[in-house]
Amino acid sequence: MSLPFDPETITSDDIGEKVARLDMEHEAAIEHVREICTEVGFGIPVEFSPSELLNEKVDADRDPFYVLGACNPAMADRALDESADIGALFPCNIIVREVEPGVQEIYHVSIMRIARMVGMAPDNQAWAEIIADTGDIADEAFSRLQEDD
Numbered sequence: 001m002s003l004p005f006d007p008e009t010i011t012s013d014d015i016g017e018k019v020a021r022l023d024m025e026h027e028a029a030i031e032h033v034r035e036i037c038t039e040v041g042f043g044i045p046v047e048f049s050p051s052e053l054l055n056e057k058v059d060a061d062r063d064p065f066y067v068l069g070a071c072n073p074a075m076a077d078r079a080l081d082e083s084a085d086i087g088a089l090f091p092c093n094i095i096v097r098e099v100e101p102g103v104q105e106i107y108h109v110s111i112m113r114i115a116r117m118v119g120m121a122p123d124n125q126a127w128a129e130i131i132a133d134t135g136d137i138a139d140e141a142f143s144r145l146q147e148d149d
Contacts, residue, residue, distance in 0.1 A: 016110025020145035026064040029104035030096050040140045042070035046091055064098040075134050083121040
């Protein structure tokens with residue numbers, strides 16, 4: 001199967017990639033990111049630790065890695081009105097991963113942008129507004145995270 005685009009040409013802006021680093025312990029960073037997400041309008045209906053699961057199930061010896069599944073219900077509702085398929089990508093994940101002891105990397109990509117790129121969402125004005133609005137919320141969250149760095 002070939003991709004409908006050349007992955008080498010995709011930029012971080014194309015996928016709404018956001019990255020921040022926090023100088024704090026892993027558990028404190030998870031709580032901090034959760035608080036900021038809530039402040040900017042994301043709820044966290046799902047969260048889990050892939051590293052704990054893999055370390056337990058297959059003795060993977062993974063460094064701390066945590067996923068916060070963020071959701072803004074109003075945005076999710078608008079997105080589902082435009083494309084029910086987007087639900088397969090819900091919630092929007094924010095990763096907290098330890099890159100060295102006491103240093104966490106916070107990572108996020110825009111499922112709204114990626115869904116449009118791969119044809120799961122329409123190429124129309126309503127979807128462009130959803131991308132802009134969800135991007136504004138993510139920008140605010142990462143702006144606040146960067147202030148703490």
